[in-house]
Amino acid sequence: MAAVAQEKDTILFPLKIRIGADVFGPGYYLADKNTFAVEGFLSADRNSTISYALDAGYNKFSYSQYNYEYNSSGLFMRLGLDFNIISPSTSKGRYFAGAGLKYGISLYTHETPLFNDENYWGSSTGSIEKSTKLAHFIEASPGIRTELFSNFSIGWSIRLKLLISAGTGKDLKPVYIPGYGNGTKSFSPGINYYLIWSIPYKEKQIIK
Amino acid sequence: MNFNISLYFLSLYFILSVFSIVSCTPESCREETEILAGATFYKTGTGKISAPDTLTFLGIGNEDSLLYNKALKISVIYIPLDMNKDTCRFALTINKESDTLTFIYSTYPHLISKECGYAFFHYLYECRFTKNILDTIIIRNPVVTNKNEENIRIFF
Numbered sequence: 235m236a237a238v239a240q241e242k243d244t245i246l247f248p249l250k251i252r253i254g255a256d257v258f259g260p261g262y263y264l265a266d267k268n269t270f271a272v273e274g275f276l277s278a279d280r281n282s283t284i285s286y287a288l289d290a291g292y293n294k295f296s297y298s299q300y301n302y303e304y305n306s307s308g309l310f311m312r313l314g315l316d317f318n319i320i321s322p323s324t325s326k327g328r329y330f331a332g333a334g335l336k337y338g339i340s341l342y343t344h345e346t347p348l349f350n351d352e353n354y355w356g357s358s359t360g361s362i363e364k365s366t367k368l369a370h371f372i373e374a375s376p377g378i379r380t381e382l383f384s385n386f387s388i389g390w391s392i393r394l395k396l397l398i399s400a401g402t403g404k405d406l407k408p409v410y411i412p413g414y415g416n417g418t419k420s421f422s423p424g425i426n427y428y429l430i431w432s433i434p435y436k437e438k439q440i441i442k
Numbered sequence: 443m444n445f446n447i448s449l450y451f452l453s454l455y456f457i458l459s460v461f462s463i464v465s466c467t468p469e470s471c472r473e474e475t476e477i478l479a480g481a482t483f484y485k486t487g488t489g490k491i492s493a494p495d496t497l498t499f500l501g502i503g504n505e506d507s508l509l510y511n512k513a514l515k516i517s518v519i520y521i522p523l524d525m526n527k528d529t530c531r532f533a534l535t536i537n538k539e540s541d542t543l544t545f546i547y548s549t550y551p552h553l554i555s556k557e558c559g560y561a562f563f564h565y566l567y568e569c570r571f572t573k574n575i576l577d578t579i580i581i582r583n584p585v586v587t588n589k590n591e592e593n594i595r596i597f598f
Binding site for chain 2: 297299301302346349351353354355356358360362405406407409410416418
């Protein structure tokens with residue numbers, strides 16, 4: 235009798251490995267050909283609330299305006315945890331509402347092929363040769379994911395990023411850091427929209 | 443299932459809202475882009491800021507364009523340095539007496555912002571001058587940026 239009661243108070247929660255591909259970056263590229271972004275993530279549930287998460291991607295950025303041209307490209311990676319605030323009995327491994335906390339690094343190359351400046355004495359042009367830098371940042375990423383079909387989900391994340399180091403001096407900050415955004419600002423927001431494939435790897439008995 | 447559909451539409455609503463806000467954010471240069479060395483006039487002996495009665499200031503080699511033309515009672519002037527050279531000379535006339543100032547400096551690029559682009563900042567090493575009306579020139583802050591700071595003090 236006691237065993238039956240205990241069985242009613244518990245659920246089998248499926249722990250999953252998830253593989254996600256961002257569709258916002260490629261979609262944004264259709265509107266703005268200067269920013270090319272591909273990225274995805276791999277996560278694994280530690281328990282019903284916490285997942286280990288690894289994001290990785292590639293960005294290529296080019297920008298031109300009346301007084302300068304700029305190019306940047308590189309790989310980035312974010313590593314951290316996702317926290318689901320929905321109770322296990324409601325989420326059942328299919329829904330996520332919560333936030334990620336991650337540490338990010340970006341290995342990028344940037345150059346300024348041409349810039350010019352003018353003053354009382356006339357104009358002057360210059361260029362800054364290509365160099366490779368390593369940037370560091372931290373990120374909080376609130377978001378929502380929901381399962382549409384069996385083991386297939388969609389979801390979005392807003393990315394709120396704080397720059398720790400751009401890997402450059404204060405005079406030649408990067409206009410764009412792959413995986414971060416505007417390197418002249420200490421805060422950079424972003425957004426991702428993911429298509430996600432889930433693979434259940436274990437079932438865990440959880441008390442309701 | 444209702445929970446599933448609600449989350450789906452909620453997510454769509456949020457992403458479209460955020461995207462529309464981001465898309466409508468205008469990008470324009472709001473920072474100061476002129477790089478000028480700030481010079482403040484002081485009265486010799488008193489050490490107090492003092493505005494000359496009249497002041498004329500121009501770059502030697504660019505005499506067609508006066509930076510200040512018989513300006514009345516100004517105690518601060520802003521001096522543009524030649525980005526293509528490491529020295530430049532100016533003629534300063536205070537109350538009908540003239541002196542020549544020679545600035546010796548280095549120039550380096552600085553990114554002001556994504557919207558404004560790059561400008562050339564300077565590092566002042568030395569200021570040489572004739573002493574008809576001028577007494578002393580002190581480099582107070584050698585880094586010349588876009589912040590309109592006091593870089594030199596001119597005592598007359």
